């Protein structure tokens with residue numbers, strides 16, 4: 001068989017220019033939400049793309065095994081629950097329910113695994129003990145810190161920028177108990193005013209990166225095929241996750257490929273509650289079909305950042321109609337269907353796949369309607 005035969009796209013997916021050779025299934029870990037607030041278009045974009053990755057894998061003959069965790073132990077969650085005058089567990093359950101409802105409306109398939117951080121406390125304690133044993137961490141004043149000084153260099157980030165990002169994402173670089181400002185808590189001592197658990201080091205709670213390491217290692221073992229999440233998680237969260245997981249297991253690289261989905265901005269600004277520019281999924285769903293929202297998210301390269309405007313939904317709606325009309329035609333060739341598969345195998349190139357499907361119609365278009373989750 002030459003390189004252009006009908007089997008060329010089977011089991012091979014290019015992600016960010018890297019060929020991921022797969023035989024049977026693919027382990028995909030996606031960093032999920034901290035259920036303390038409403039779901040906005042930025043969240044939806046990440047998880048619609050993870051869903052799309054799973055659907056594309058299935059088209060290529062590979063069974064996706066997706067784990068999307070829930071970070072339901074977190075300082076910001078505690079703070080939000082306290083402000084609302086309710087306990088964190090109840091608050092997280094309500095947030096999770098709303099998130100699930102909206103993701104269902106957006107036609108996401110349920111992930112195969114959905115671990116919740118609060119069920120992995122003993123695993124984080126074990127993780128801390130292993131890291132202490134191997135000398136990758138040290139215990140100090142009731143906390144266990146992972147030695148993170150080398151992480152920014154590995155992630156290609158300079159020291160000053162790493163400090164800024166560490167502070168922004170709750171890494172407490174100014175914590176005087178640490179040997180190095182870029183060390184991170186695997187286990188963080190805390191008082192009775194915070195949700196906490198007993199441990200060999202006293203009362204405390206898991207660190208954010210450590211929670212995800214504990215969940216990914218428990219579900220998938222030492223490594224994953226793809227680790228995904230929003231691009232803003234690349235540092236510190238994913239960089240620390242990889243280094244900590246490798247220190248735990250000795251298996252490197254932890255992730256064969258990274259799937260950092262582009263950030264969505266509004267008038268050039270990152271969406272944030274403080275900026276008052278959140279585009280809520282519930283508001284979009286009230287006025288537009290889910291398929292149009294999916295089309296807006298997916299008809300672009302997955303890794304680029306983009307700026308939301310309401311006109312994009314009109315464009316997506318028009319594109320959707322074109323595709324549906326093409327899918328209604330009986331014409332279409334096996335070759336076109338194969339070209340759709342090849343476009344999706346080449347870094348999930350949806351715009352090219354759409355052009356082929358709309359042009360050819362028939363089976364190629366019907367295949368694409370299914371793979372994009374537009375049914």
Ligand code: ZN
Pocket residue numbers: 030031032212237241
């Ligand atoms: Zn994570």
